[in-house]
Amino acid sequence: MATLKTDILILGAGIGGFETFRTLSKLLKRHNINKKITIVDENNYFTFVPMLHEVATGSIEPTHCAIPLRELIYKTPHEFINARVEYINPEKKQVTTHEGIIDYEFAVIALGSVTNYFNTPGAEQYTHNVRSLISALKLKYELLGQLNNTHKEELNICIVGGGYTGVEIAGQLYDLALREVTQLYPHKKMSITLIHSGDTILNYMPKKVQDKVARRLEKKGVEILLNAKVSKVSNDAVVLADGKTLTSDLTIWTAGFENIGPHYMDPKYCCQKSRIQVTGELTMPDFPHTYALGDNAEILDPHTHIAYPQLAEAAHLEGRYLAHHILRTIHGKKNTRFVFHSKGTLMPVGDWYGVAQIGPFILFGKLAWWIRRTVYVMFMPGFWRKIRIVFDWTVHSFGFRHLINLKSDTDYTD
Numbered sequence: 001m002a003t004l005k006t007d008i009l010i011l012g013a014g015i016g017g018f019e020t021f022r023t024l025s026k027l028l029k030r031h032n033i034n035k036k037i038t039i040v041d042e043n044n045y046f047t048f049v050p051m052l053h054e055v056a057t058g059s060i061e062p063t064h065c066a067i068p069l070r071e072l073i074y075k076t077p078h079e080f081i082n083a084r085v086e087y088i089n090p091e092k093k094q095v096t097t098h099e100g101i102i103d104y105e106f107a108v109i110a111l112g113s114v115t116n117y118f119n120t121p122g123a124e125q126y127t128h129n130v131r132s133l134i135s136a137l138k139l140k141y142e143l144l145g146q147l148n149n150t151h152k153e154e155l156n157i158c159i160v161g162g163g164y165t166g167v168e169i170a171g172q173l174y175d176l177a178l179r180e181v182t183q184l185y186p187h188k189k190m191s192i193t194l195i196h197s198g199d200t201i202l203n204y205m206p207k208k209v210q211d212k213v214a215r216r217l218e219k220k221g222v223e224i225l226l227n228a229k230v231s232k233v234s235n236d237a238v239v240l241a242d243g244k245t246l247t248s249d250l251t252i253w254t255a256g257f258e259n260i261g262p263h264y265m266d267p268k269y270c271c272q273k274s275r276i277q278v279t280g281e282l283t284m285p286d287f288p289h290t291y292a293l294g295d296n297a298e299i300l301d302p303h304t305h306i307a308y309p310q311l312a313e314a315a316h317l318e319g320r321y322l323a324h325h326i327l328r329t330i331h332g333k334k335n336t337r338f339v340f341h342s343k344g345t346l347m348p349v350g351d352w353y354g355v356a357q358i359g360p361f362i363l364f365g366k367l368a369w370w371i372r373r374t375v376y377v378m379f380m381p382g383f384w385r386k387i388r389i390v391f392d393w394t395v396h397s398f399g400f401r402h403l404i405n406l407k408s409d410t411d412y413t414d
């Protein structure tokens, strides 16, 4: 690819980048503005990350949370480039990808975050994670490989991190253990341990939720270790800071994520904790046409001065805000700052059980689980895609999980 010029460049087609593209392309069309959007992602598909733990445990299929990006642009004048971003230069308004250089008028940096192993020896090498579709599939095939291994009776799984993701995976795994493992893999005894460094799981949730979810996990057979810090991981064990060693045939790391701003940019543009510092209008200071949103941006709440959370809901709203911001800027109009008000938290804990915190109300059980899946389906673009997903899920709720192991000699790399 030679040097390319574009009007609006969106880097990363995850939740924030995807929403910016979706809203902005509609706005440009409606206002009859002839500007070209170029969206760049290292994958040729959009991934809805919050569902990946369900892919990893066979509750849903990969196609239920991923969309080929060319399907989004094929009826538009816009462009998708399947390339890895390597360097962003906001001064020159230029981005280097492994396919070539792109000059832009406006750019939105929405590259997300990656797993943080906190320099724990062995963690990167011996653990699995669910940060990308490929890593979720790797985990799934490892899990199925272990279940199909008839030489070992026991399968010990350790999950590191008792935040949302750790709890969500624990929920899926206990369902798998109680149903599919009991019926389809009767030779296997599966144990699940959730290791958390704090004194309560789900730190950010109300105490009522923490207690109720912990009780449910324990009732379903998950062992929860609190105030337990992992100091080392090996092929078959997790070692804790107090010296205790846990046998682990499969270790899943959900303990943290690292922000990736400095990977692509001169560190002088990144603030603390590696997030790209932006103003209340999500622009980089000194570079009003270069924006950042989602996990890779630090956007401070104007009242509390605390950064907005790295959540799908925030990335989605920031994407929508930026689409309108760019349109107003093109029209030469002033913008107001972005303010994030969360509508609530939706979290599944296994199949058919969830927690929904909406304003002051907290719901537990089937309805909460159903609301979360419905909200997700509404987010997916396309009427027929929505119908297909709802149909698949409905039919599938009467059967077993998707437990086909497609792993061959292929090496699945992130």
Ligand SMILES: Cc1cc2nc3c(=O)[nH]c(=O)nc-3n(C[C@H](O)[C@H](O)[C@H](O)COP(=O)(O)OP(=O)(O)OC[C@H]3O[C@@H](n4cnc5c(N)ncnc54)[C@H](O)[C@@H]3O)c2cc1C
Residues within 6 Å of the ligand: 011, 012, 013, 014, 015, 016, 017, 040, 041, 042, 043, 046, 047, 049, 050, 051, 052, 053, 083, 084, 085, 086, 110, 111, 112, 113, 130, 131, 164, 165, 293, 294, 295, 296, 310, 311, 312, 313, 314, 315, 346, 347
């Ligand atoms: C397992 C899990 C469960 C979660 N559950 C929830 C939940 O229930 N609710 C919630 O609100 N939030 C949840 N989150 C957090 C939420 O997923 C993120 O906050 C959200 O995805 C951030 O959106 P984003 O657009 O910043 O980044 P992402 O959605 O991660 O998108 C980043 C995009 O950039 C692309 N990319 C990255 N690097 C490059 C590169 N160098 N070149 C080209 N492309 C690149 C990626 O392929 C990806 O498409 C969860 C996260 C995880 C990991």
